[in-house]
Amino acid sequence: MLFVLGLHAALAAVAPAAGRRLGRRVFWLCAVAPAVTLVWVLRRASGVLDGRPAEESVEWVPGLGLGFDLRMDGFSLLMVALISGVGVLVFAYSRWYFSDRPGLGRFAGTLTAFAGAMLGVVLSDNLLVLYVFWELTSVTSYLLIGFEDKKGAARAAALHALLVTAAGGLAMLGGFVLVGQAAGTYSLAAILADPPSGAVVSAGLVLVLLGAFTKSAQVPFHSWLPGAMAAPTPVSAYLHSATMVKAGVYLIARLAPAFAATVAFWRPAVITVGLATMLVGGYRALRQHDLKLLLAYGTVSQLGLMVVLVGAGRPDLTFAGAALILAHSLFKAALFLVVGVVDHQAHTRDLRVLTGLGARMPATFVVAAVAVASMAGLPPLLGFISKEAIYEAMLHTGSGVGDLAAVLGVVLGSALTFAYGARFLWGAFAAKSSPTPSGAVGPEVPAPAWPFMAPAALLAVLTVVFGLLPALASGVVEAAGSSLDQGIADLHLVLWHGVTPALGLSALTLAIGAGLYIGRSAVERAQDRMPAVPSAFGAYQASVVGLNRIAARTTGIVQNGSLPTYIGVVLVTVLLLPGVALLGVDLPEGITVAESPLQVAVVALVIAAAAGAALARRRFAAVLFLGGVGYGVAVLFIIQGAPDLALTQILVETLALVIFVLVLRHLPERFEREPWRLRQGIRVAVSAGMGLFVAAFVLVAAGSRTEEPISDEFLARALPEGGGRNVVNVILTDFRGLDTMGEITVLTVAALGIASMVAAGRRRGDT
Amino acid sequence: MSRRVPSQVGAHATEGKREPSLILETCVHTLFHTALLFSVFLLFAGHNAPGGGFVGGLVAGAAFVLRYVEGGSGEVQDAAPVPGTVLMGTGLTLAVATGAAALLGDGEFLSSGKLEMDVPLLGAVKATSALAFDIGVYLVVVGLVVVILTTLGAEPDHPIEAEEAP
Numbered sequence: 001m002l003f004v005l006g007l008h009a010a011l012a013a014v015a016p017a018a019g020r021r022l023g024r025r026v027f028w029l030c031a032v033a034p035a036v037t038l039v040w041v042l043r044r045a046s047g048v049l050d051g052r053p054a055e056e057s058v059e060w061v062p063g064l065g066l067g068f069d070l071r072m073d074g075f076s077l078l079m080v081a082l083i084s085g086v087g088v089l090v091f092a093y094s095r096w097y098f099s100d101r102p103g104l105g106r107f108a109g110t111l112t113a114f115a116g117a118m119l120g121v122v123l124s125d126n127l128l129v130l131y132v133f134w135e136l137t138s139v140t141s142y143l144l145i146g147f148e149d150k151k152g153a154a155r156a157a158a159l160h161a162l163l164v165t166a167a168g169g170l171a172m173l174g175g176f177v178l179v180g181q182a183a184g185t186y187s188l189a190a191i192l193a194d195p196p197s198g199a200v201v202s203a204g205l206v207l208v209l210l211g212a213f214t215k216s217a218q219v220p221f222h223s224w225l226p227g228a229m230a231a232p233t234p235v236s237a238y239l240h241s242a243t244m245v246k247a248g249v250y251l252i253a254r255l256a257p258a259f260a261a262t263v264a265f266w267r268p269a270v271i272t273v274g275l276a277t278m279l280v281g282g283y284r285a286l287r288q289h290d291l292k293l294l295l296a297y298g299t300v301s302q303l304g305l306m307v308v309l310v311g312a313g314r315p316d317l318t319f320a321g322a323a324l325i326l327a328h329s330l331f332k333a334a335l336f337l338v339v340g341v342v343d344h345q346a347h348t349r350d351l352r353v354l355t356g357l358g359a360r361m362p363a364t365f366v367v368a369a370v371a372v373a374s375m376a377g378l379p380p381l382l383g384f385i386s387k388e389a390i391y392e393a394m395l396h397t398g399s400g401v402g403d404l405a406a407v408l409g410v411v412l413g414s415a416l417t418f419a420y421g422a423r424f425l426w427g428a429f430a431a432k433s434s435p436t437p438s439g440a441v442g443p444e445v446p447a448p449a450w451p452f453m454a455p456a457a458l459l460a461v462l463t464v465v466f467g468l469l470p471a472l473a474s475g476v477v478e479a480a481g482s483s484l485d486q487g488i489a490d491l492h493l494v495l496w497h498g499v500t501p502a503l504g505l506s507a508l509t510l511a512i513g514a515g516l517y518i519g520r521s522a523v524e525r526a527q528d529r530m531p532a533v534p535s536a537f538g539a540y541q542a543s544v545v546g547l548n549r550i551a552a553r554t555t556g557i558v559q560n561g562s563l564p565t566y567i568g569v570v571l572v573t574v575l576l577l578p579g580v581a582l583l584g585v586d587l588p589e590g591i592t593v594a595e596s597p598l599q600v601a602v603v604a605l606v607i608a609a610a611a612g613a614a615l616a617r618r619r620f621a622a623v624l625f626l627g628g629v630g631y632g633v634a635v636l637f638i639i640q641g642a643p644d645l646a647l648t649q650i651l652v653e654t655l656a657l658v659i660f661v662l663v664l665r666h667l668p669e670r671f672e673r674e675p676w677r678l679r680q681g682i683r684v685a686v687s688a689g690m691g692l693f694v695a696a697f698v699l700v701a702a703g704s705r706t707e708e709p710i711s712d713e714f715l716a717r718a719l720p721e722g723g724g725r726n727v728v729n730v731i732l733t734d735f736r737g738l739d740t741m742g743e744i745t746v747l748t749v750a751a752l753g754i755a756s757m758v759a760a761g762r763r764r765g766d767t
Numbered sequence: 768m769s770r771r772v773p774s775q776v777g778a779h780a781t782e783g784k785r786e787p788s789l790i791l792e793t794c795v796h797t798l799f800h801t802a803l804l805f806s807v808f809l810l811f812a813g814h815n816a817p818g819g820g821f822v823g824g825l826v827a828g829a830a831f832v833l834r835y836v837e838g839g840s841g842e843v844q845d846a847a848p849v850p851g852t853v854l855m856g857t858g859l860t861l862a863v864a865t866g867a868a869a870l871l872g873d874g875e876f877l878s879s880g881k882l883e884m885d886v887p888l889l890g891a892v893k894a895t896s897a898l899a900f901d902i903g904v905y906l907v908v909v910g911l912v913v914v915i916l917t918t919l920g921a922e923p924d925h926p927i928e929a930e931e932a933p
Contacts, residue, residue, distance in 0.1 A: 643817040647818075648825065651822060651828075654832070655912060658835070662915070662919045662920045723895040724813075726816055729814055729819040730897070733904070734900075744858065744904055744907040751851070751915070754914065754918055
């Protein structure tokens with residue numbers, strides 16, 4: 001498994017450079033990664049299907065118990081097969097979708113990186129590793145949506161997706177930590193085998209669900225997904241239908257069997273959110289004019305259904321959910337690819353303008369028709385089988401009001417699915433009698449090249465084959481279901497159940513859906529008459545604007561630009577917090593005031609210089625007095641027998657003096673007179689208090705030693721272990737090398753900051 | 768350290784407003800190389816005697832300050848072999864690389880290694896990986912001083928060159 005992830009990473013790294021030489025053939029290169037993955041997963045399939053998960057583990061941070069633990073069970077197998085299978089097709093398709101243009105290598109590399117991250121999500125057994133991959137998919141998705149980086153709309157959509165999914169991911173990380181700490185392990189398998197419980201775990205699960213809902217575009221976070229249609233169509237087909245948005249579904253599916261029954265809020269929350277998403281998505285899809293947006297809302301709707309199924313945590317529903325995940329990936333990826341073909345050939349996706357495309361590209365039409373039929377749940381396709389499994393399972397869950405409402409909701413949502421599916425087919429391919437005045441597009445559209453169509457066609461063929469011979473797909477789905485929930489026994493995918501209540505519900509769905517489609521103009525008018533409800537997108541925009549406004553206000557208050565205020569706040573804080581604590585502490589006994597008259601003399605000079613610095617009217621004089629303080633302290637170091645310290649102190653003091661002088665040239669010669677006596681008094685009080693505090697603190701700290709000083713050990717170990725007789729230097733470069741490294745890093749960053757600030761100031765001409 | 772030849776001495780300063788002082792110039796140039804040499808001595812002696820990368824870097828920085836006193840930031844730019852930011856980056860890279868090199872062996876990050884060898888003419892030479900780390904510290908400190916002198920120290924009407932270009 002590591003090999004597969006490494007291959008993705010390696011190809012992602014070389015793709016940008018390769019893209020410059022290969023042009024759009026770079027997609028062939030990158031397709032190697034998912035293709036190898038597909039071969040690998042098929043070879044490993046038989047063992048996994050027999051119930052022997054593949055496991056691999058590499059230590060990452062052993063000190064934290066953080067391991068790179070990978071595990072592939074039946075459900076992971078299904079996801080890996082979908083990610084790599086659809087991945088190969090999308091790469092092949094991209095080769096034809098794009099014309100040669102700069103940046104294709106970068107794009108292909110990012111897409112490969114995304115595929116690798118997605119594999120990581122479904123293969124990680126460690127929650128923290130899963131989180132890392134999870135956020136990697138968010139970041140790569142951001143880059144892919146924003147591929148058209150010259151377009152403001154694409155950048156805004158990318159940011160929208162990133163903000164929503166990364167915010168949810170952050171919440172999820174918090175949830176993982178809560179659950180992991182409660183369970184005492186971050187291993188997903190171990191947590192599921194022995195689920196922890198309690199208020200902390202419940203709070204953690206709320207956060208985890210938040211992450212899953214944002215990722216899988218559930219209401220009210222769904223608005224980023226339609227926005228993400230700004231991405232090139234291969235990205236939409238891959239990320240926003242078949243893979244990334246299923247990450248949330250994946251996580252819910254993993255957790256539901258362990259927590260749905262024991263955590264009180266789980267089922268109501270998951271089922272309510274899922275149903276609402278299904279209905280909102282379907283409703284909004286019915287009024288879209290852009291074919292891609294129509295599919296996007298359709299995806300939102302289907303994701304809602306998946307969340308309901310896998311989130312309920314009941315064996316037969318979980319099984320139906322696994323079937324739907326497979327079916328949906330096949331038909332939705334095919335439909336997105338078809339939209340890309342239509343867009344590529346006709347240069348528009350507006351269904352009010354397209355007309356008569358069915359006659360111009362019959363093969364495309366057939367593929368789309370098969371995919372739509374599967375989506376709508378028509379026999380004998382895979383979608384019908386999964387829909388039957390869903391209804392069958394839902395009818396057996398119970399007869400409470402909630403269960404009944406769930407069944408009704410799913411029937412209504414599926415009817416909406418039928419209706420927008422039909423609307424999609426009609427909009428893309430039908431010959432319309434009255435095209436809009438803006439001019440019809442249709443007769444002159446060229447048919448697509450066959451390799452361009454082949455990926456979508458292959459997906460459609462699979463939909464038919466799995467529909468007619470469900471036994472082919474049944475093994476994988478059964479293994480996926482039973483690896484999630486041991487309770488699944490004796491469930492199979494079957495085409496014909498006989499005349500059952502489930503078949504009745506299917507028929508009812510088709511009837512309502514057909515009605516909605518036939519009365520589509522009435523439906524559209526009704527939707528237009530609906531009072532405007534606050535949309536999720538509006539809420540997103542308002543929250544971003546509000547956040548910026550609050551940030552600006554806070555910054556205005558906190559950062560008022562006055563250095564004396566900043567320093568004053570810092571000093572007063574020190575005086576209040578540790579300072580007040582010092583009040584109750586007794587000073588140690590037997591303080592030695594001075595060891596030699598020389599010390600007394602030097603300290604007197606230092607005090608005089610400090611007083612001079614405080615009283616000086618000219619800045620330059622104050623700086624010189626400060627230098628005097630520093631040199632005096634260096635003399636104290638020499639008296640104490642610390643040549644290293646003294647040398648450093650003198651040099652630093654000298655350089656600081658020079659730097660001060662450099663800065664002083666930009667400041668007025670004299671300090672400003674403080675106009676208010678009160679403020680002057682406050683400054684004097686704070687300074688005096690600070691001086692007293694430091695003196696008392698040093699005395700107390702030096703007198704309160706409880707452990708053996710570490711310096712003895714440093715002295716003893718410097719020569720044998722550090723190989724040097726200068727203990728100070730050995731400490732700096734060896735014993736405390738990490739500290740030194742941190743310090744020189746800070747120095748570098750500070751220097752870059754100074755350089756760029758001065759340069760920026762100079763450009764504005766205000767130095 | 769300096770890539771300038773004596774005939775160009777003070778060339779930059781003459782572009783400024785004030786006349787260069789011959790005495791100052793001569794003294795500074797004598798002191799500059801002496802100070803640099805001394806800083807390198809401190810750097811290498813540091814492991815066993817007072818000194819080390821930080822102190823050595825400060826002494827070298829002081830040498831550049833002398834050049835600055837002589838001819839302003841232009842003089843410092845001429846005196847430094849590469850821009851200060853490059854010095855800092857090199858130093859930081861060297862320090863991190865030294866620390867990471869320990870990982871290639873079986874050590875932890877930053878654990879030090881020793882190397883003792885017989886060099887002709889010099890006799891037994893002992894080198895610890897801490898020395899390489901210290902050289903990194905030295906470069907960062909020198910670079911910091913050079914950066915400050917060439918940015919904060921630049922004359923207000925004297926455009927900053929090359930490294931800070933937008």
